Amino acid sequence: MSITSPGGAAFEDLTARARIRNAALRYFTEYGFDRTTIRDIARAAGVSPGLVRHHFGSKDELRQACDAYALKALHTYADRALTDEGLNDPKTTGEARDLLNPYQRYLARALIDQSEAAAQIFDEMVAVTEQYLQRIDKQRPDPPVADLRTRAAVTVAMALGVPAFQAQISRSIGTDILSPDGDRRVVLAALDIQSHPTISPDTARALRQGLGMTDA
Secondary structure: OOOOOOOOOOOHHHOOOHHHHHHHHHHHHOOOOOOOHHHHHHHHHOHHHHHHHHHHHHHHHHHHHHHHHHHHHHHHHHHOOOHHHOOOHHHHHHHHHHHHHHHHHHHHHHHHHHOOOHHHHHHHHHHHHHHHHHHOOOOOOOOEEEEEHHHHHHHHHHHHHHHHHHHHHEEEEEOOOHHEEEEHHHHHHHHHHHHOOOOHHHHHHHHHHHHHOOOO
């Protein structure tokens, strides 16, 4: 998991505080909050445990800083990609995605570990997704039959499944999805799935009726 500052600074060029935060992001992602120690983070950052506590206080406070940093990356992505310009410019969308990619597994792990900010992380991801769905809803030939919030929440849950199941997906397709080849395969698969419905509107309507659900 390669994490640098938003400006792309190399690890050795970062301040001690930034190195600690980035090391914590990696360890919390790979091993979870409970299994990670201040000593682990200090060793990875090349500092003393005392300096970790000097900058961040406790491990809980360090996780709060990591949560806030990952959320900042999410907001940056939304500000760039989920605008009219971003949605119509593949280059802008790609650049925004590159900024968010290093933090997707962290966000998924934070939700699994039920960090203090888990609810905020999920809710903000849902809010970002609502913005996106509102835009593409205008292009739909038929109106949605489910409410915006529920569709956004389910979309977020499905999207987080990819980084959350990184090990299993990588094993299944025979390549690490964090590698360039694996990432390319996942993106192509996601685009193919999202651009081609797996069932027709008529089939969906029949299934809703069979389940006793109305479109109203």
